[in-house]
Amino acid sequence: MQLHSIKPKAGATKSRKRVGRGNASGHGTYSGRGSKGQGQRKSGNVRPGFEGGQTPLISRLPKLRGFKNPNKAIFQVVNVSDLNRFKDGEEVNIQTLLEKNLVSKKDVPVKVLAKGNVKSKVTLRVQKSSAAAKKKIIEAGGKIL
Secondary structure (H helix, E strand, O other), rough: HHHHHHOOOOOOOOOOOOOOOOOOHHHOOOOOOOOOOOOOOOOOOOOOOOOOOOOHHHOOOOOOOOOOOOOOOOOEEEEEEHHHHHHOEEEEEEHHHHHHHOOOOOOOOEEOOOOOOOOOOEEEEEEEEEEEHHHHHHHOOEEEE
16 A cells, blocks of 8 residues: 555545536536525625624623633531541541541542531641631641641
8 A cells, every 4th residue: 555545435525516517517507506695696605693684692692791710729628526536646638538428529629617616636637727727726736737
């Protein structure tokens, strides 16, 4: 096989429509454009979305205001009251939270919030925690790494 001898499979290509080559071709006289009107003229192609002067659909639909921030940080939330499930001196990270079913995904960051009270002295190693949550954990004798 050589590059100059490669051909597409039989039936894979279709020959283009040759219009205006006489009535015997089946595309003579009006050349598939019909009779009269804008579409028959040589410059009768109108831009996409043009509806003949009627207000186009794109203009009739309401506009969406604002925008969606592509860099929005989405956290899995854990409250300090949930940390009571851990024993004193235990390290709390995303893996241990997954084991206790406090979070559902290992690749989404975790944030600890201050709802409730914490009694166990845990070592916290998560992506974020609120200032009030840090205060409660330190007051209980825990550490934040």
